[in-house]
Amino acid sequence: MGNLTFVDVCSGAGGLALGLEQAGFEPRLLLDEEELAVTTLRTNRPLWNVLHTDLLDFDPAEHPVSHDVDLLAAGLPRVRSSATAHRVDTGLEERLLEAAVYLVHAIRPRAVLIENVPELVHSDIHQLFRDFVHAELDHLGYVAHWLVMNAVDFGVPQNRKHGVLVAVRHEWAEAFRLPVPTVREPITVGTALGPSMAARGWTDAARWAAQADRPAPTLVGGSKNRGGADLGPSRAKEKWATMGVNAHTVGDEIPGPDFVWDPELGREHMVKLTVEQAALVQGFPATWQISGRKTARYRQVGHATPPPVGKALGLAVAEALKQ
Structure with missing residues (x-):
């Protein structure tokens, strides 16, 4: 098997994509609605295929390169949490979450990775989303894993918790193992x-x-x-x-x-x-x-996924898919 491939939506400054690259993945397509984020991605990786578009407007049928990839990745804008209690709630972040899950139907990756706030994994206010994920992905043959990671455990000098969904198609699901911390002592x-x-x-x-x-x-x-x-x-x-x-x-x-x-x-x-x-x-x-x-x-x-977190998740997914 050669390099594993991925599509990354809402790519931002490229933290998640960079981490996946470090884990041995090769991007087929990245997209973001922010022009400056697209410029950041193209400046650092001129050979990456970066699309300037909103996830809600993205049609995979118009971009066949996104089909039949190993991983669909999404470090999405943060949904409601204790840290955003005073934010005006438009529901946009929740719609982006659902849009990322619906993409699975069209792209049919071997694995799905969605990163967001830790409350996504355990809070009652996001139970409907977790139910939605299982309703959409179970019948497509994916096994979902929910986990909370702290970036400080992976060499990032910052206490930063992430709520993560990793869904793996059943052929490889049993081989998936949660990422193991890479440092014994936090970096200061x-x-x-x-x-x-x-x-x-x-x-x-x-x-x-x-x-x-x-x-x-x-x-x-x-x-x-x-x-x-x-x-x-x-x-x-x-x-x-x-x-x-x-x-x-x-x-x-x-x-x-x-x-x-x-x-x-x-x-x-x-x-x-x-x-x-x-x-x-x-x-x-x-x-x-x-x-x-x-x-x-x-x-x-500030909105980025730390690359070491992306790398740890990418290595865990790659290990499962290469079994």
């Missing part, structure tokens, strides 16, 4: 960002990194309807502050040689993470380029 913010903090000659970078001795809280991308970028809700900002990070904004550049880091003097004497550093916290390689202006770039990063 200081370890992940220390080198970049020192890149412009900031003499206090090592001292800052030594006290940033734990994983980050969950990065939140934020809504397009909000103002500028920040690193998350109030509780997350408080956790960042304990590491000497001003999470109320995203920085334009890393500290220079003369920056005075003294959190007791207030926010302006705390470090600010740049978009590039936020991408490192998400597990992207430093070479991955995010397109757009600062706020739009940060939102792409």
Whole structure:
């Protein structure tokens, strides 16, 4: 068997697709409705077949290359959860979930991977969706597995939980095993960002990194309807502050040689993470380029599936399909 193939919908900045590539999968087609996300994907992987379209408008019949693939993957916009309690609920996220499942009828992949919030797996408010999944996929011959993963267990310097559906056709279903954590000890913010903090000659970078001795809280991308970028809700900002990070904004550049880091003097004497550093916290390689202006770039990063999570899931699916 050669490289396994996949279609990725709502691809965003490419975190899930990159992880699947690292796991040995080859993309047949990726799609996203956001023009900047499409530019990000094409910039980093010029040879990828990237379509600028809304999932709700996507017709697989017009794109035969999407048929007969090994995996249909979807890191979809987040549905209702405790983290989005104050969001205006339009039902769009739930419709995208259903659209991804309906695609299975047309594409008939050997496996399906949908990543979203952990509440998708266990919350009563999403029971109807779980019932819908089983009603649609069971009779097509898929066995569904629901799991919650924390990105920190897979080398991402961030506590970030994911709700995941993996559905495998019955021929390979018994061979599927849940991903096993790849690190024994969490990677800390200081370890992940220390080198970049020192890149412009900031003499206090090592001292800052030594006290940033734990994983980050969950990065939140934020809504397009909000103002500028920040690193998350109030509780997350408080956790960042304990590491000497001003999470109320995203920085334009890393500290220079003369920056005075003294959190007791207030926010302006705390470090600010740049978009590039936020991408490192998400597990992207430093070479991955995010397109757009600062706020739009940060939102792409914050909404992404960390590539190491995608890789772990891809390896687990590949192991089953190669049996």
